[in-house]
Amino acid sequence: MRAVLLSCLFGVVCAQAHGAEIPRMVQETESGLSHAYEGPWEFFVGGGAAAFDCNGDRLPDLAIAGGANPARLYVNRSVAGGPLRFEERPLGLDDRRARRALGFYPIDIDNDGLRDLVMLREGRNLLLRGTGDCTFERAGAQWGFDGGSAWSAAFAAHWEADARHPTLAFGNYVDRSAPGSPWGTCEDGVFLRPRAGETPDYAEPFALAPGHCALSMLFTDWNNSGEVALRITNDRQYHLEGEDQLWRVDPERPPRLYRRGDGWRRLRIWGMGIAEADLDADGRPEYAITSMGDTKLQGLDPDEDDDLPTYADIAYDRKATAHRPYAGGDHRPSTGWHAEFADFNNDTLFDLFIAKGNVEAMPDFAAFDPDNLLLGDWSGDFEEAGEAAGIALDRRGRGAAVADFNLDGALDLVVVNRGDAPSVFRNTGPVGAETAGNWLMIDLDQPGVNRDAIGARLSVRIGKRTLERRIAVGGGHASGSVGWVHLGLGVAERARVRVRWPDGDWSHPYEVFANNFVVIDRGAPRAKYWYPPEAEP
Amino acid sequence: MVTEPLSRDAALALSAAELREHGARLFAGKFTDAEGRGRPMSTQAIVPTKRRRAARAAWQRLSGPDAGACGSCHNEPVLGGAGDFATNAFVSEGFTNPDFDTLDPQFSNERGTNHLFGAGFIELLAREMTVELQAQRRAALNRARATGEPVKAPLLTKDVAFGTLIAFPDGTVDVARVEGVDPDLVVRPFGQKGVITSLRNFTINAANAHHGMQAVERFGARWTGEADFDEDGVADELGTGDVTALTVFQASLPPPAGYEPENPAWRAAAARGARRFETIGCASCHRPTLPLESTLFTDPGPFDLAGTLRAGDAEPLAVDLAPLAEAAGFARDEAGRWLIPVSSDLKRHPIADEQVAALGNELLAQRFVAADTFLTAELWGVADTAPYGHRGNLDTLDAAIRAHGGSGRKARDAYAALSDKARDDVIAYLRTFRTAP
Numbered sequence: 001m002r003a004v005l006l007s008c009l010f011g012v013v014c015a016q017a018h019g020a021e022i023p024r025m026v027q028e029t030e031s032g033l034s035h036a037y038e039g040p041w042e043f044f045v046g047g048g049a050a051a052f053d054c055n056g057d058r059l060p061d062l063a064i065a066g067g068a069n070p071a072r073l074y075v076n077r078s079v080a081g082g083p084l085r086f087e088e089r090p091l092g093l094d095d096r097r098a099r100r101a102l103g104f105y106p107i108d109i110d111n112d113g114l115r116d117l118v119m120l121r122e123g124r125n126l127l128l129r130g131t132g133d134c135t136f137e138r139a140g141a142q143w144g145f146d147g148g149s150a151w152s153a154a155f156a157a158h159w160e161a162d163a164r165h166p167t168l169a170f171g172n173y174v175d176r177s178a179p180g181s182p183w184g185t186c187e188d189g190v191f192l193r194p195r196a197g198e199t200p201d202y203a204e205p206f207a208l209a210p211g212h213c214a215l216s217m218l219f220t221d222w223n224n225s226g227e228v229a230l231r232i233t234n235d236r237q238y239h240l241e242g243e244d245q246l247w248r249v250d251p252e253r254p255p256r257l258y259r260r261g262d263g264w265r266r267l268r269i270w271g272m273g274i275a276e277a278d279l280d281a282d283g284r285p286e287y288a289i290t291s292m293g294d295t296k297l298q299g300l301d302p303d304e305d306d307d308l309p310t311y312a313d314i315a316y317d318r319k320a321t322a323h324r325p326y327a328g329g330d331h332r333p334s335t336g337w338h339a340e341f342a343d344f345n346n347d348t349l350f351d352l353f354i355a356k357g358n359v360e361a362m363p364d365f366a367a368f369d370p371d372n373l374l375l376g377d378w379s380g381d382f383e384e385a386g387e388a389a390g391i392a393l394d395r396r397g398r399g400a401a402v403a404d405f406n407l408d409g410a411l412d413l414v415v416v417n418r419g420d421a422p423s424v425f426r427n428t429g430p431v432g433a434e435t436a437g438n439w440l441m442i443d444l445d446q447p448g449v450n451r452d453a454i455g456a457r458l459s460v461r462i463g464k465r466t467l468e469r470r471i472a473v474g475g476g477h478a479s480g481s482v483g484w485v486h487l488g489l490g491v492a493e494r495a496r497v498r499v500r501w502p503d504g505d506w507s508h509p510y511e512v513f514a515n516n517f518v519v520i521d522r523g524a525p526r527a528k529y530w531y532p533p534e535a536e537p
Numbered sequence: 538m539v540t541e542p543l544s545r546d547a548a549l550a551l552s553a554a555e556l557r558e559h560g561a562r563l564f565a566g567k568f569t570d571a572e573g574r575g576r577p578m579s580t581q582a583i584v585p586t587k588r589r590r591a592a593r594a595a596w597q598r599l600s601g602p603d604a605g606a607c608g609s610c611h612n613e614p615v616l617g618g619a620g621d622f623a624t625n626a627f628v629s630e631g632f633t634n635p636d637f638d639t640l641d642p643q644f645s646n647e648r649g650t651n652h653l654f655g656a657g658f659i660e661l662l663a664r665e666m667t668v669e670l671q672a673q674r675r676a677a678l679n680r681a682r683a684t685g686e687p688v689k690a691p692l693l694t695k696d697v698a699f700g701t702l703i704a705f706p707d708g709t710v711d712v713a714r715v716e717g718v719d720p721d722l723v724v725r726p727f728g729q730k731g732v733i734t735s736l737r738n739f740t741i742n743a744a745n746a747h748h749g750m751q752a753v754e755r756f757g758a759r760w761t762g763e764a765d766f767d768e769d770g771v772a773d774e775l776g777t778g779d780v781t782a783l784t785v786f787q788a789s790l791p792p793p794a795g796y797e798p799e800n801p802a803w804r805a806a807a808a809r810g811a812r813r814f815e816t817i818g819c820a821s822c823h824r825p826t827l828p829l830e831s832t833l834f835t836d837p838g839p840f841d842l843a844g845t846l847r848a849g850d851a852e853p854l855a856v857d858l859a860p861l862a863e864a865a866g867f868a869r870d871e872a873g874r875w876l877i878p879v880s881s882d883l884k885r886h887p888i889a890d891e892q893v894a895a896l897g898n899e900l901l902a903q904r905f906v907a908a909d910t911f912l913t914a915e916l917w918g919v920a921d922t923a924p925y926g927h928r929g930n931l932d933t934l935d936a937a938i939r940a941h942g943g944s945g946r947k948a949r950d951a952y953a954a955l956s957d958k959a960r961d962d963v964i965a966y967l968r969t970f971r972t973a974p
Contacts, residue, residue, distance in 0.1 A: 021759060058708065346843070347760070378762025434849035437760070438842050463584035464632045491760045491844025492584050494904060511905040513721040514842055519709055528709040529720060533682060534675055 020375035020383055021345045021433070025390045025413060025425035032074065032086040033414065033422045037398060039068030039100075042122040044359050045173065045215060045235075045272075046153050047337075047398025047416040048103025048478025051405075052115045054134040058443070058517075058530065060403040060483055061134060062086060063104040063117055064416055070098035071119065075134055078406040080532035084426050092136045097126065103399055103478020105155045108451050109143070109165060109200050115452075118168070120152040120478055125170060144195070144203035150187045151176070156474025158219035158228050159450040159502055161251055165194035166454065168202065169230055169474075171214025174238050184240035186213035189232070191247075191255055206254055208232075212242030216274045216289075218475035219455070222246070222300075222309055224283035226504045228455070229309070230255060233271025233289050243268050244289070246309050263308025269296065270335075273477035277341035277350045278468040279380075285470070286314070288352055290336030290477070292365055294323045295354060320374055320382040322354055327387045328368035328394075335365050336372075338400040338477035344389075344411050345430060346437030346488030348467060349376035355415050355477065357396030371397045371415060371423075388431060395420050399479035404486055407532040409439040409515060411486055416479070438489035438514035443530070444471065444499060446522035452482050453522070455502035461509070462492035489514050497527070542753065542776030545851045549778075553785070553856055560786025563779055565616055567605030568748050570595070573774030575602055576749035576767035582631030583742050584844075585761045591768075592636060599627045599645065600637050602749040607783075610650040610747075614972060617790040619922035620650030622929045626747070628903065642900040646908075648729050649929025652922050654972050655792025656727075657834045657858050658877045659915065660736055662695070662827050663726035666883060667840055669694035670722040677704035692722070695827045697882040717884035719905070723840050724883055729927040731885045731912030732904040735838045737784045738845045741775075744783075750774045755844040777846055781836055785856055788834045793917035794865035795878060796971040803965055810966025813959055818948035819938075822886060822913045826868075826876035832859040880916035880970065886944035893942030893949065896926060909943060918972040934967050935960065 037047035046067065051060040059076040066072060071093070074086035091098055103120040110116065114130035116139070124147035129139035140147055154171025172187035179185070189208030195201040212234035219228040230247040244267040247255040258264040269291040276285040279299070284306075289296040297315035304310040315321045324334050338355040345351065354372040358365055370392035374382035386392045395417040405412045410427035417423060429436045440460065444453035458469040469485050489495060493514050499507040501522060510527040512518045518527040548556060568574035575595045580586045596602060603626070608616050610624035627645035629637060637644035670692050677690035681704040692699035692715065700716030712720040719725065727733035733742065744750040749767060751757075752775040756766040764772035798804045814820055834856045837846040859875075868876045889897025889909040897909040911927055924930060925937035941949035952960060 056707070435843065435847050438844075463582055463586050463630075489843075490584075491755055491842075493842050493844070513719060513723075516721060526713065526720075529712060530707075530709045531674070531678055532708065534679075536672070536675060536679060 020349070020377045020385065021347055021436070022375065022385045022388045022431040023344045023373075023410065023436070024428045024431045025373075026428050027390065027393070028084045028424040028426050031084045031424040032077070032088070033062070033064070033424055035064055035066065035072050035422060036069060036420055037065060037067045037416050037418050042100075042151060043067030043102065044418070046102025046120065046478045047418055048120070048476070049399050049401045049414060049416050049422075050104035050106040050117060050479065051401035051403040051414070051481040051483070052106030053483050054115055054130060055132075058483070059407065060401070060405055060481065062401060062414065063091070063106070064422065065101035065103050065120070065399070065478065066099065067102070068099060070095060071101040071104070073134060076405055080406060080534060081408040082406055084405045084412060084424055089134050092128070093126075093138070097138075102153050103155070105157070105473055105480035106482045107157050107166060107454065107473045111164070111449050111451055113451055115482060118155055118157070120155055120170070121147070122151045123149055125152050143200040145192070146205070148190065153478055154189070154214040154217040154232065155480075156217045156219045156230060156472075158455055158473070160193070160249070161503065163194060164196070164198070164449050165200040166450070167194065168192040169208065169217055169219070171217045171232055172211055173213050173215065173235070182238050184238070186211045186234070186239050186242065189214055189217070208247065208255065210242065212239040212245065213237070215272050216475055216477055218274045218276060218472060219249070220276055220285060220472070221470070222284065223307060229258070231274060231287065233269070233274050235270050235272070236268045237270055244271055258309050263304060263310040265310050267296070267311075272335075272337045273339040274475045275339035275341050275352070276470065276472070276475065278470070279350055281466045281468050287311070288320070288339045288341065288354075290339045290354055292335045293333040294321045295336050295339070318381050320352060322372045322374060322384070325356070325366045325369050326372070326384045327370055327392045330366040330368045332364060332366040334369050335359055335362070337398045338415075338479055340400065340402045340476055342402045342411050342486065343488035344373065344427060345375060346410065346439045346490065348437070348462070348465065348488050348490040349378070351375045352382060353400065353402060353413065355397030355400045357398065357418060360418075368394050369396070370394070391423070391425055393423055395423055397423070399477045401479060401481055403481055404441065404484060407517070409441065410436055438492060440487045440489055440495055440512065440514060441484040441517040442487070442497060443484050443517070443519045444522075445519060446501060450502055453499070453502055457500040458485060459498045459500065460487055461496040461498070462489055484517065542773050543778030543782060545777040545781060545846075547778050548781040549852060549854060556782050556785050557789050560782035560784070561616070563607075563783050564611075564786055565606055565608040567609070568750050570769065571771070573751065573767075573769060573771035574605065574749050575769050576745065576751065577769050579745070579749070579751065579756070579767035580631040580635035581629065581746040582635070583745075585756050585766055586632055586635075588635060597636065597638070599639070600629065600635060601746050604747045606748070607743070611653055613652075614921045617653045617787065618972060619652040619918075620929075622649070622924055624650045625929055626650065629901070631746070642898070646899045646901050646903060647928050649924065649927060651729070652918050652972060653787050654790050654918050655877075655879070656736055656790060657788030657856075658792055658829065658862070659726045659879060659883070660788065660838065661832065661834060661858070662829055662877060662879065663724040663883055664839060665830055666694040666697070666724040667722060670699060670718065670724070674702060674704065674710065674722055677702065678708060678710065680704070681706045682708065697824065697884055699884065717886060726883050726912070729911055729914075730903045730906045731883070732906055734840050735845065736787045737780060737836060737838060738841055740780055740783045740787070741845055744775055752780050753777060754780065754846050760844060777851065780846065781854065784836050785854070788858070789856060789861065791861055791973055792865050792867075792877070793970060793972045795917070796920070796969045798969060803968075806962045806965035807969050810962035810964065813955070813963050814966055817951035817955070819952070821948070822882050822884070822945065823880045823916050824882045825880060826878050827883070828870055828872075828874035829877050830874055832857055832862055832875060834858050878917055881913040883912065885910050885912050888941060888943045888945055890942040890946055893940065893946060895940040896942065898928060916967065916970050919970045920968045921972040934964050938963070
């Protein structure tokens, strides 16, 4: 019971500096993920992974792009709380099609309860229909999907109102066949709204023109209206007069760009990845956008009208610029790729993971460029903890999967590296302590259409605070996840969960206990608890 | 006197007697503002919660802080005991309206002060029950997964039934028919509602709510970013060692031992009353004894969550309560288990209905437990701890029995239908439930 400093006695803000708890990320060297993302210039970008359950055991499995190497599928064989273990399974593609993949996103397109895969490629993109037990079949022709011949590195999907199947958006990179390529020859993106019918039918593409060499895109409810827009980050390395984009997506109308007159403010960066999180739980998400040099952290400009998509950069204020390596002594600017908000230390605060790595051998940018783990602290800032957490490796990171692979309530991490095996990190709890904060894992399920409730919002109440999560397919860098949604609960032992389902209906509150996996079936009076397999003593 | 917070290591360096003594000092001594009493910028909530503006008063009888010491209320008939109506606590979540200054039940639930004698045994019983219930769930899930068929599993521990669960082959569990315990199957034996897992957890909650003494392990910098979360100018108010000492002190309070009346008429009446207590159904919830496998009280306990010191956070400490059981003369069964005369099933029941609604007098659910549902009160010590009922507003044992509705209605009606003499026998029996020999 010691007295605090006098300066603290009369101040309203009395918080003493205290570092966020650092998760101990132990590198797993025998995970079974033996794979490298490699290849020529076309694969300097990309290198993504999808984390999703493909065999119904609720453990996240992995599909990983290989660039010039074949893409691979790994079934998760980890036991609860144990080391991360994966076992390779055939992806079901011939060798030619398995190669030239840049990334994967999981999504149940045909509403059969089995997750499908969108495979982004340099060349024809593929839709792989899940057929159970981690088997897949090509479904492009069956679903009226022309994979095109572009070089695709970005993808996002969303169920529009009353649609039976998701709207798909593909972001394309450089058109190498255009005169003057690669400078100023960005390929247009593709917007695929499904035709009505029982079977997915994507035979009516719409060009997202102009394209500015997209490397990440995300459907986002930027103004909490219930209507999404399509946020795209573009690589200024190759576009000439381009910029990042926000497409307005009105029902039954072609997307149209938000322009200066709509409040959109020009942003020109080497955009590589997008992540969204509602950091202040006001219903309007903030965005992390990776680049070469500064990472951007954008929030709606408080000096502008709320209904205008006018963003201000708050990365500097929040100490989240991550603009150069924090370790290794290389002071040249960083190159950021995958970005993802998550709570790695279960303290209730969002952290930000950024995969880093030189494009290949760009001399003006850091060669040793470790991935970032920016931990959110109680002042609202972020603190770099990559080195202390154990993820500061000499790798060229690209895409990543953040998921609880061993179902112990702590988020693990798999980073896809260019020219090297994936980095696999098991989160073993905080540095200097044996136990972490409380947690909750939530899986949403709705009958009929959009089984995984893509577009839903989770609003989790602990005490006076509300933790928000949005279920989305897209963003990051060529990587996505579907399945358990993780929340750190800190010292809360209980939580009330409400779901805003994709059609806008709010659920009643579900009262659940911490440190549990809960499944919320739409309309069910109570949440179901789920338990990982566990041997009897 | 201003005390320094006791670290866990310092607590472990103490002998059990010294630790209990330190716990007794903390329990009985009145905290001062120099030690951190008061919480001007923090509410009574169990999750650290800031106020928007400073509390208007350093003391507040309803919303707290409302006591200088634990012993200010827990003192009848001796330290660690229950409290009269004047010591009632006003329980609210503390997330909204933290400064309520009204008895209006829409803001708080008014609760009497329970005694803590034998609390260590109660926690040990609950731990063993939790282990068994969770093992039954695990077995049902394994069977469902192995057979591919749903498995309906009755939940039974220490001969107390907690309903049934259905385990599905996909690993999900339907808890709609689980009764008297939370869906996570953790038996929480403390508080009138049965919503508190452990003495340690209770100590941290109560120290903040009633004294504004904030435990480092919940309100400290690790979980709030601040060493002085309540902004009273004192950092790290209760160390993990302090909470350990308080926990050990409470766990080591002697259990009520029962009483063998010297008066032959009383003795005979009590014997008849004991039989009657069984036959009219009181004992179906107020189980005369619950068997306990092990008397080893470990701290931290196995089922606390973050915000209360957990196994793995610190080197464990063990105190054997067997000497207390021996001193109290507890019997053992043929398996060697101690028979703890707690007179409860440690299960929650609805205790009010349309006709008999006296105990359904609350408006607010508490931690997901319905307003009319309470833990079966442990009757050991009941003879020395009037008044009764969760609000402490029932003067006599007779009144308390007659107030039972809901799950207790049938036994209550049977009691009411007894002759005066038979009812007197039941009361005579309950009057032997003394706090200490």
